[in-house]
Amino acid sequence: MNKPMASPAVERGPHQITIRIYYEDTDFSGLVYHASYLRFMERGRSELLRGLGLHQRELLEGSNGTPFFFVVRAMDIDFKKPALMDDLLTIETRVAEVGGASVLLEQSVLREAELLVQAAVTVVCVENRKAKRLPANVRSRFLSS
Amino acid sequence: MNKPMASPAVERGPHQITIRIYYEDTDFSGLVYHASYLRFMERGRSELLRGLGLHQRELLEGSNGTPFFFVVRAMDIDFKKPALMDDLLTIETRVAEVGGASVLLEQSVLREAELLVQAAVTVVCVENRKAKRLPANVRSRFLSS
Amino acid sequence: MNKPMASPAVERGPHQITIRIYYEDTDFSGLVYHASYLRFMERGRSELLRGLGLHQRELLEGSNGTPFFFVVRAMDIDFKKPALMDDLLTIETRVAEVGGASVLLEQSVLREAELLVQAAVTVVCVENRKAKRLPANVRSRFLSS
Amino acid sequence: MNKPMASPAVERGPHQITIRIYYEDTDFSGLVYHASYLRFMERGRSELLRGLGLHQRELLEGSNGTPFFFVVRAMDIDFKKPALMDDLLTIETRVAEVGGASVLLEQSVLREAELLVQAAVTVVCVENRKAKRLPANVRSRFLSS
Numbered sequence: 246m247n248k249p250m251a252s253p254a255v256e257r258g259p260h261q262i263t264i265r266i267y268y269e270d271t272d273f274s275g276l277v278y279h280a281s282y283l284r285f286m287e288r289g290r291s292e293l294l295r296g297l298g299l300h301q302r303e304l305l306e307g308s309n310g311t312p313f314f315f316v317v318r319a320m321d322i323d324f325k326k327p328a329l330m331d332d333l334l335t336i337e338t339r340v341a342e343v344g345g346a347s348v349l350l351e352q353s354v355l356r357e358a359e360l361l362v363q364a365a366v367t368v369v370c371v372e373n374r375k376a377k378r379l380p381a382n383v384r385s386r387f388l389s390s
Numbered sequence: 391m392n393k394p395m396a397s398p399a400v401e402r403g404p405h406q407i408t409i410r411i412y413y414e415d416t417d418f419s420g421l422v423y424h425a426s427y428l429r430f431m432e433r434g435r436s437e438l439l440r441g442l443g444l445h446q447r448e449l450l451e452g453s454n455g456t457p458f459f460f461v462v463r464a465m466d467i468d469f470k471k472p473a474l475m476d477d478l479l480t481i482e483t484r485v486a487e488v489g490g491a492s493v494l495l496e497q498s499v500l501r502e503a504e505l506l507v508q509a510a511v512t513v514v515c516v517e518n519r520k521a522k523r524l525p526a527n528v529r530s531r532f533l534s535s
Numbered sequence: 536m537n538k539p540m541a542s543p544a545v546e547r548g549p550h551q552i553t554i555r556i557y558y559e560d561t562d563f564s565g566l567v568y569h570a571s572y573l574r575f576m577e578r579g580r581s582e583l584l585r586g587l588g589l590h591q592r593e594l595l596e597g598s599n600g601t602p603f604f605f606v607v608r609a610m611d612i613d614f615k616k617p618a619l620m621d622d623l624l625t626i627e628t629r630v631a632e633v634g635g636a637s638v639l640l641e642q643s644v645l646r647e648a649e650l651l652v653q654a655a656v657t658v659v660c661v662e663n664r665k666a667k668r669l670p671a672n673v674r675s676r677f678l679s680s
Numbered sequence: 681m682n683k684p685m686a687s688p689a690v691e692r693g694p695h696q697i698t699i700r701i702y703y704e705d706t707d708f709s710g711l712v713y714h715a716s717y718l719r720f721m722e723r724g725r726s727e728l729l730r731g732l733g734l735h736q737r738e739l740l741e742g743s744n745g746t747p748f749f750f751v752v753r754a755m756d757i758d759f760k761k762p763a764l765m766d767d768l769l770t771i772e773t774r775v776a777e778v779g780g781a782s783v784l785l786e787q788s789v790l791r792e793a794e795l796l797v798q799a800a801v802t803v804v805c806v807e808n809r810k811a812k813r814l815p816a817n818v819r820s821r822f823l824s825s
Contacts, residue, residue: 265437268436268446268562269432269433269562269568269570272558272561273566273620274558274740274749274751275565276563279722279751279755280719283715291412292410301413302475302476303476305475314709316709316711316714316759316762317714318758319759321756323754324751324752324753324754330446330450330563331440331446414713414715417704417707418765420710421708424573424577424607425570425577425704428570428573429570447563450564459564461614464612464613466610466611466612467610469606469609469610555726557722558736559719559722559723574702577703577704581700581702585766592765619737620736621735621736
């Protein structure tokens with residue numbers, strides 16, 4: 246009898262959210278202010294975590310044992326094309342690598358098919374103001390994402 | 391013969407959007423930063439305008455004739471209860487009064503049934519850096535809202 | 536022997552700080568984004584507190600006994616004229632009234648002599664998420680301001 | 681006859697500004713929100729430009745001929761240590777490389793001697809929404825910085 250094959254890597258796309266550009270996101274050049282994209286990408290990471298069942302307020306309040314939260318350790322960003330007021334953007338987030346205390350995420354900001362901003366973002370798990378190993382249950386959720 | 395009655399006031403609710411609270415919206419007190427609610431209410435007004443067919447980038451670019459945009463002239467705000475990280479809020483916006491060059495809006499921020507913030511907001515129509523009468527087609531859309 | 540007279544009310548001006556307008560403060564209309572003025576006024580209140588020897592991080596960490604902080608309870612704002620990129624503004628803050636648990640402040644944003652924004656701001660003292668009487672030493676500093 | 685020697689490279693330090701951390705800069709983790717450092721670094725670049733006689737509003741309004749402004753094209757950032765409410769920080773900015781249409785800046789955020797954030801920032805000169813050669817007088821000012 247045929248043993249079922251190891252499940253083929255399911256080709257899953259990245260996690261996606263859509264966001265609308267408002268006044269608050271723009272600056273006097275008429276374009277979106279560069280730091281606004283970091284806010285959008287943080288929303289994408291927060292929604293990815295929420296999708297994994299990780300609620301950041303609860304984590305900070307200690308729902309998972311010791312209170313912890315994630316901080317951004319490093320970002321490498323390309324601002325390729327500007328977004329504009331009223332644009333509807335897609336934020337894509339992909340878990341690229343799960344380390345001991347850190348997670349590397351690849352994020353993109355798109356306007357339909359057009360790639361506007363691309364970033365590699367390293368976040369680390371912080372407990373009592375120190376980097377610390379990802380709790381096992383958090384780690385496993387990232388690996389499954 | 392029965393004269394048709396004046397159309398009874400249709401009981402319409404206020405315009406609503408929902409927004410999620412992210413890191414960017416909070417401050418070190420653990421609560422949402424007070425000025426963040428103004429950003430949320432501006433999103434509510436922008437979506438109300440969009441619903442009326444008024445796209446602010448296009449208006450500023452002159453799609454309606456002379457380029458114009460809205461500015462906030464006055465706000466009267468009560469911050470009743472704080473919102474927190476991860477909260478899902480509803481922003482309600484109601485056109486209370488349409489003046490010659492200005493519109494008075496009543497806005498509320500709610501977490502489910504709980505009223506967190508309430509504001510009266512006066513916006514004016516600006517053209518060439520001067521307050522100016524609402525264009526007739528804009529005015530009529532506000533009146534119909 | 537002559538008892539010294541109660542010191543006559545010294546006519547002091549309001550507390551002042553100056554701030555520069557940067558990209559982050561503006562929006563695509565070319566003007567300063569309306570919620571930015573709330574950030575500027577909060578800087579003015581923070582510097583007034585600092586001048587009174589009240590450091591907000593320390594207060595939240597409990598340096599004065601029970602941890603507490605101030606929240607904005609209400610604001611009444613007139614946006615009279617817009618500020619622009621590169622402007623140098625003055626934020627004036629005056630303690631108008633010291634209540635049991637609240638303080639009323641009058642704040643102005645000026646570009647040289649020109650009044651751009653004016654606000655009445657009520658802040659309350661919060662401890663364990665509840666409004667609470669101003670600690671006596673905090674109260675006396677406000678009264679002396 | 682003695683030819684004057686090439687002027688020896690004057691060992692100048694980087695351009696510096698100091699900034700205070702306010703409520704608006706922090707988030708509910710108790711630390712400074714990561715995107716706030718981009719705002720601080722933009723202030724540093726704006727002040728470096730101002731020191732070179734380049735006023736960005738005037739440049740956008742065409743004071744130098746064709747209207748132009750700078751946009752951030754790429755950033756590589758390390759968030760090494762967090763800043764906190766009430767901190768007084770120094771933003772250092774150094775022109776590392778002046779290209780045809782772009783300038784590479786190295787920026788640091790320090791709390792006294794302690795390095796908190798370090799970034800390499802590429803800005804490009806934009807005219808009519810296209811990258812464009814730095815005007816000669818702008819270029820020479822960067823080279824002299």
